[in-house]
Structures are given as structure tokens and as C-alpha cells.
Amino acid sequence: MSVLRVTRAVYNSIRAHGEETYPNECCGALLGSPLTEGWEVVASVRAGNTRTDSAHNRYNIAPVELVKIERQARGQGLEIAGFYHSHPDHPAQWSATDFAEAHWLGCSYVITSVSKGRAEMTNSFRLAGANEEEKQFEQQTIHVEE
Amino acid sequence: MTILIPTPLRPYAAGRDTVEVNGNTIAEALDALTRTHPELQKHLFTGEGKLRAFVNLYFNDEDVRYLPAKEGTKISATDTLTIIPSIAGGASRS
Numbered sequence: 247m248s249v250l251r252v253t254r255a256v257y258n259s260i261r262a263h264g265e266e267t268y269p270n271e272c273c274g275a276l277l278g279s280p281l282t283e284g285w286e287v288v289a290s291v292r293a294g295n296t297r298t299d300s301a302h303n304r305y306n307i308a309p310v311e312l313v314k315i316e317r318q319a320r321g322q323g324l325e326i327a328g329f330y331h332s333h334p335d336h337p338a339q340w341s342a343t344d345f346a347e348a349h350w351l352g353c354s355y356v357i358t359s360v361s362k363g364r365a366e367m368t369n370s371f372r373l374a375g376a377n378e379e380e381k382q383f384e385q386q387t388i389h390v391e392e
Numbered sequence: 393m394t395i396l397i398p399t400p401l402r403p404y405a406a407g408r409d410t411v412e413v414n415g416n417t418i419a420e421a422l423d424a425l426t427r428t429h430p431e432l433q434k435h436l437f438t439g440e441g442k443l444r445a446f447v448n449l450y451f452n453d454e455d456v457r458y459l460p461a462k463e464g465t466k467i468s469a470t471d472t473l474t475i476i477p478s479i480a481g482g483a484s485r486s
Binding site for chain 2: 271273275297300303304305306307309310312313316320325326327329331333334336340341343344345346347348349350351352353355373377378
């Protein structure tokens, strides 16, 4: 199983983000460096959720914001390692929508369940596969570095 | 022009995060990119040769879809094209 190494500060930040936006979904990007099997994440970037029509159960990051995040990562000598979002009052498991909309092969998709405003489980799934037609989510071990 | 390659496509661009290409238009630049790195073709385009719906192209700071000439837009050596796959999802099933 691949691993997502993440600093305590980043881990706490993405969970707090989910609590702050509850009952709506939060979303953002994870910046870091590749490991042999996974990612070392050292920073997170909060993003706006453009799905104001259904923000409690959908998220979308505006492409122009992604471009800015990509530039920020390059400027810091980092890569976009993946993305995170929350599932308000819903399990921290990827949904059919998450899968259909996932296109960053090799990257991590981190999901935090937020129940009644409190962050509960946080899981990470690597989008594996050689191409869009063969993609699949594989659960990753999250290692929080103190 | 310089084309910025996103994380998931770098394995198909010899590990590079940027690729320099020549051409007169964005379309020609993309052609040059996929000629140099043929494995990128199936990741960027459908079997019919259309740009995949989830692939966003930014010409400098502009979304190519909203440029008057779209992929026919003229380019220069100092321009940048950013390839950025979309990010969306959510708990909803529908």
C-alpha cells in the first residue's frame, strides 16, 4: 500500500477547513514531493468551492485557481501531490462522483468526514492506473509526521 | 512557447515539468508536444482527436475555450500554455 506522509500542521489544517465550511464541502490542494510509493506533503492550499448550487455535497475548484496553485507549487520547488475535500455527514469514502471526476493519475485524493461540524475520519486514496480508462482508487496509508 | 506539464502527465513527457515547442498557433504547439511525446496524445485527446473534456488549457492567464480564436490563437516564443486537468467531486451520487 502506498503512503501519504503529511505534516501535523497540514493534517490539522485540512481537517479544520472541513469544520469551518460545514455543512458545505471544503476543498484544496496538497503540495509536496514524490516518494517511491506515494507522496511527502509539506503544504496545503485552500481553494474556493465553485459549486455554490450544491456545496453541501459537491465541490469544484476553478481551473484558473488551479493554475495559480500550480505556479505556487513550482515557485516553491514542489509539485501538486493531490487534493482534499470534505464529506459533511457522509463517510470518508470516495463516491461515484469523486471517481468520475478524478483525473489526476498518481495523485492523492484525501477525504475527511465531518459529522455535525466535527472532523472525524480522514482517508487518502491514490488514483492508480495508466490512463483514464483504467483508473482506480487505491486506499493509502496516511502517516502524520509530528 | 513553453508548455507547463501537470504532475499526472509528467511520466508521459519524459519526466519533464515544462516542454519548449515551436509553432504559430496553440494547436500547432500541441501537435509539436504530442509529436515529441507521443504518449501524451491519449491523455490529452479522445480517439476522435478532440481535447478531453476534463483537460483545461490556459494560454498565459486566459482559458483557451474563451479566446476568440480558441486553439487557433497565434503564439510567440515567450507565451506559456498551462495544461491543467479539472478537479471536482463530492459526496453526492448524482
